[in-house]
Amino acid sequence: MKNILVAIFVVGFSVLNAQNFKPYQFYNKKGKAVKAEKMIKNLADHDVVFFGEFHNNSIVHWLQLKVTQAMYEKKNKEITLGAEMFERDNQPQINQYLAGKIDAKNLKDSVRLWNNYNTDYQPLLNFAKDKNLNFIATNVPRKYASQTAKEGLESLNKLSQKEKSYIAELPIEVSLETPGYPEMKKMMGDHAEGTKVMNFISAQAIKDATMAESIMRNLQPGKTFIHFNGNFHTKEFGGIYWYLKKKNPNLKIAVISVFETENPELKIPEKDYFPTDYNLVIPSDMTKTY
Secondary structure, three states: OHHHHHHHHHHHHHHHHHHOOOOOEEEEOOOOEEOHHHHHHHHOOOOEEEEEEOOOEHHHHHHHHHHHHHHHHHOOOOEEEEEEEEEHHHHHHHHHHHOOOOOHHHHHHHOOOOOOHHHHHHHHHHHHHHOOOOEEEEEOOHHHHHHHHHHOHHHHHHOOHHHHOOOOOOOOOOOOOOOOHHHHHHHHOOOOOHHHHHHHHHHHHHHHHHHHHHHHHOOOOOOEEEEEEEHHHHHHHOOHHHHHHHHOOOOOEEEEEEEEEOOOOOOOOOOOOOOOOEEEEEEOOOOEOO
């Protein structure tokens, strides 16, 4: 009887192990699995690191914080943080929060925060606050992106100089050669009006161009700028990456992209896989924050 129980336990344990509840796996550009430690060592040698995300994915946000903490140690504190989720005109309030001049409630009352700020972005901002790091609000205020989608890029010329300071320097180049933008055009459909399509793409472009300019303005020798943004903004080395390389082709930039899979072993997805420097593969059923 005792031997039977032992056998049942061993079989049960083997079945449990076979389930392989693996939360994530990083791959390099060549499709080889890499350990986080090796990735961090390589990333520390870059001027800019983009960490793409699915905005509502809990494991991605956890990894963003962990990678940031590891980079802080590896770079001997020499890092700067920035994010799509904060807009340029809110930088003064963020600076006040980082300096301890306003508390968390005052910040929430005075800044446009995403609905998932508490769970997904506050930990990053608080890390910057605790470690006395700069945290840059890189994105264009959303009202100007909305204006562009409705009225086109030319409408931005009518803005005041103060308003223009929240946007990348005009005129902004918009090219369908930018990776990701042809995909947006395709999403609009063959029957969409040409002007409307380009306005839609231009609205994306002013976000990407503004974030690139914000990063460029805040680069410091010896420091790595870690930027958090939606996966599409740096997909296939497009978007922000493309505009940043336009400004300075010599910058050493790394991109972390995210992909979901139903494969329990977290193998590289067979479809819609466009690798960048590092590629984070996660379970498609990972807990969502909203």
